[in-house]
Amino acid sequence: MKGILYYFSGTGNTKWIADKMKYYFDLKGYELNLCSIEDIEDLNISKHKFIVIGTPIYGKSAPKLVEKFIKKIPNTKENMKCIIYSTQGSKSCAYIEIIKxxxxxxxxxxxxxxTITMPNNYYFALGKISKINYVESILNLADKKVKYIVNKFVNNNIYIEKTYFIQLKLEALVSKAFKKTLxxxxxxxxxxxxxxxxxRCIRNCPTSNITLENGKVVFHNNCILCLRCIYICPINAITYKGRKIVQIQNNIIKSLDIK
Known part of the structure; x- marks a missing residue:
């Protein structure tokens, strides 16, 4: 059976899960093609038997890049099976219910x-930096969860994590506030x-928000705060509130095709 996984990944977390999912589907004899939402030219879903969508969560919602993609997905009369997953630093997120x-x-x-918990790459503003052994523990649990949900799918079982109405409403308020303060x-x-x-930051910005003017890097107003520029800078020259950021995503971000 052939499927396709569409994903967006700012610093590698969502792509890391996508790679794991492909690995476990391969073991089951399934073909799963991976496609970054950034690279899509033509949405040809009909030639696949199932679809997977993966997104990071920023401020309790998907980045606008993903929201626009979801809207472009064509209608189907085939009742095509679909897997949706989100990655975030918190334990859960209700936004995935909206996508569903x-x-x-x-x-x-x-x-x-x-929803799959991954290392918190926004620790410098919310939370605290994760120690190496904690990151390894998170990745180990994430790996096991991917294996579990792939088995569920292959065995024709339904796996829907419960989302509570109050959680959905509260997180909608957080998301609105985040977008307003962005x-x-x-x-x-x-x-x-x-x-x-x-x-490097200019070439790899998913929204083309960074330019070079008079020999200096300039940030414009189309940023989605994916943090990719911070974590791929070879000399760690991008700061947040004047502070240098420990590039804790160095290993995970290698899963991305950095130009």
Whole structure:
């Protein structure tokens, strides 16, 4: 059986899960193609038997890049099976329920709906930095969960994690507040004089939000705060509120195709 997994991954967490999912589907004799939402030119879902959608969670909702993609997914009359998953630093997130409802209206049969805890890459603003052994523990649990949900799908079992109405409403308020304050948060990103103007952040920004002007990196107003630029900078020259960030995603971000 052939499926396709569409994902967006800012710093590698969601792609790491996608790679694990492909690995476990391969073991079951399933073919799962991976496609970054950033690279999509033509949405040709009909030639696949099932679809998987993976998204990170920023401020209790999916980034606008993912929201736009979900809207573009064509309707189907085939009742195509679908797996949806989110990655976040917290234990759960209700937004995945919103994605499920949208896909249901488009004719898709969501048989797996899950949230997967991954290392918190926004620790410098919320939470605290994770120690190496804690990160390893999180990844080990994530690996086991992916294996579990793949087995559920292959055995034609439904696995829908329960979302409570009150959680959905509260997180909607958090999401609204996050989107409202996002322009202010973006002003906290700065580049130090150590910057070599190598252009790596410019080439890899998913929203083309970064440019080089007069030899200096400039951030504009289309940022989704995915943090990729911070974690791929070869000399760690991008700061938040004037502080350098420990690049804890160095290993996980290797799963991305960095140009």
């Amino acid at each position: 409802n949208i896909l249901h209206k488009k004719g898709y049969n969501v048989v797996v709906q899950t 322009p202010k948060l973006l002003k906290n990103l700065q580049v130090t004089n150590e910057c070599m103007s190598c252009g």
